[in-house]
Amino acid sequence: MRKTDWNRIKWMTCLCVGIIMALSMTACGGGDAEEDTEGTVKITNVSYDPTRELYEAYNEWFTATYEEETGTKVEVVQSHGGSGGQARSVVEGSDADVVTLALAHDITLIEQNGLIEPGWIDEFDKQSSPYTSTIVFLVRSGNEKGIKDWDDLIKDGVDIITPDPKSSGAACWNFLAAWNHASDKYDGDEAKIKDFMSKLYNNVSVMDSGARGSTTTFVENGQGDVLVSWENEAIQTVSEYPGEYEIISPSTSILAQPSVAVVDDNAEKDGTAEVAKAYLEHLYTEDAQRIIGEYGYRPSDEAVLDEFADKFDLDMKLCTIDDFGGWDAAYETYFMDGGVFDEIYDK
Numbered sequence: 001m002r003k004t005d006w007n008r009i010k011w012m013t014c015l016c017v018g019i020i021m022a023l024s025m026t027a028c029g030g031g032d033a034e035e036d037t038e039g040t041v042k043i044t045n046v047s048y049d050p051t052r053e054l055y056e057a058y059n060e061w062f063t064a065t066y067e068e069e070t071g072t073k074v075e076v077v078q079s080h081g082g083s084g085g086q087a088r089s090v091v092e093g094s095d096a097d098v099v100t101l102a103l104a105h106d107i108t109l110i111e112q113n114g115l116i117e118p119g120w121i122d123e124f125d126k127q128s129s130p131y132t133s134t135i136v137f138l139v140r141s142g143n144e145k146g147i148k149d150w151d152d153l154i155k156d157g158v159d160i161i162t163p164d165p166k167s168s169g170a171a172c173w174n175f176l177a178a179w180n181h182a183s184d185k186y187d188g189d190e191a192k193i194k195d196f197m198s199k200l201y202n203n204v205s206v207m208d209s210g211a212r213g214s215t216t217t218f219v220e221n222g223q224g225d226v227l228v229s230w231e232n233e234a235i236q237t238v239s240e241y242p243g244e245y246e247i248i249s250p251s252t253s254i255l256a257q258p259s260v261a262v263v264d265d266n267a268e269k270d271g272t273a274e275v276a277k278a279y280l281e282h283l284y285t286e287d288a289q290r291i292i293g294e295y296g297y298r299p300s301d302e303a304v305l306d307e308f309a310d311k312f313d314l315d316m317k318l319c320t321i322d323d324f325g326g327w328d329a330a331y332e333t334y335f336m337d338g339g340v341f342d343e344i345y346d347k
Contacts (some may be wrong), residue, residue, distance in 0.1 A: 083169030102169020232296030
C-alpha cells in the first residue's frame with residue numbers, strides 16, 4: 001500500500017472517530033438540556049392519533065411564546081399513534097419528555113414502570129386534563145341509515161367503524177359511552193347490556209388500531225355507514241369536507257378527559273424538566289385554550305369554552321369515568337385480556 005493511501009486511511013479513521021465521539025457526547029448530554037448547535041432545547045411530545053393538527057398549531061405558538069418569555073429556543077418533536085400503543089412505546093424506551101394521551105390509564109401504565117412520579121394527575125389543573133372531548137357519530141350527508149342514537153347502531157345492516165380498545169384510547173371511551181347508554185336503557189341488567197354490546201360490535205366491519213386510522217377508513221376509504229368518533233375528529237372532518245358529512249350527537253355520551261404528564265425520568269435525564277413542565281402549563285393559558293377550541297377540543301377554561309359554545313353540543317347528557325369506578329377499575333373490568341370486551345366480542 002502506498003504511503004499516501006495509508007495516511008489518507010489514518011486521516012479518515014481519525015475523522016470518523018472524532019465525529020462519533022462528538023455525537024456520543026451530544027447524545028449523552030451529561031445532564032444538560034438536549035440542545036442543538038444553536039442552543040435550542042429539544043423536547044418530544046408523545047401523543048395520541050387525533051392531536052396532530054392541534055399540537056402543530058400549539059407548538060408553533062408555544063415555542064414563540066416561551067422564547068419571548070425566557071429567551072430560550074425550543075423545538076418540539078411530535079409522535080402520534082393509538083394511545084395505548086404510544087404508552088407502551090414510552091415504557092419500551094421512546095424518549096418522551098411529555099405525554100399527552102387519550103386517557104389517564106395509559107399514563108398510569110408509564111408511572112407503574114417508574115418513568116413518571118406518583119401523583120402526576122394532580123400536577124396540573126383539572127386532574128391534568130387541559131381539554132376534554134366526547135364521543136359522537138359521524139355519518140355521510142343524508143344519513144341514509146337514519147342513525148340518531150346508540151340503539152340504531154345495533155340494527156341489522158348498519159356498518160360501524162370504530163377502533164380497537166386494545167390499542168386505542170378513543171375506542172375505550174367509545175365502548176364506555178355505549179355501555180352507559182345500554183345500562184340506562186336496561187336499568188343495569190348486565191346480561192341485557194352485554195347482549196346490546198355484542199350486537200353493536202358484531203356490526204363493526206373495520207377495527208383500526210387508532211382513532212385517526214378509523215377516520216381514514218371511513219372518510220378516505222369510504223367504508224362504513226357510521227363512524228363512532230371523537231367529537232374533535234368529527235368537527236374537523238365536517239370542516240374539511242363541507243356538505244359531505246353530518247355530526248350526530250347521541251342522547252347520552254361520556255366526558256372524555258385526555259391527560260398530560262411530564263415523563264420525569266426522561267426529562268431529568270435529558271435536562272428538559274423545566275421546559276417540559278412549562279410546555280404543559282402553557283396549555284392552560286387563555287391563548288392556548290383558544291387554540292384548543294379552534295381545533296375542536298373543549299377548553300377546560302369555562303370562559304373560553306363559552307366562546308366556542310356554538311361549536312359543541314353542550315346540552316348532551318354525559319357520564320364520566322367516575323361512574324365506572326375510575327380508570328384503573330374500568331380498564332381491569334372491561335379491557336384487560338379476558339375482560340368484558342373480550343367476552344362480548346368473541347360471541
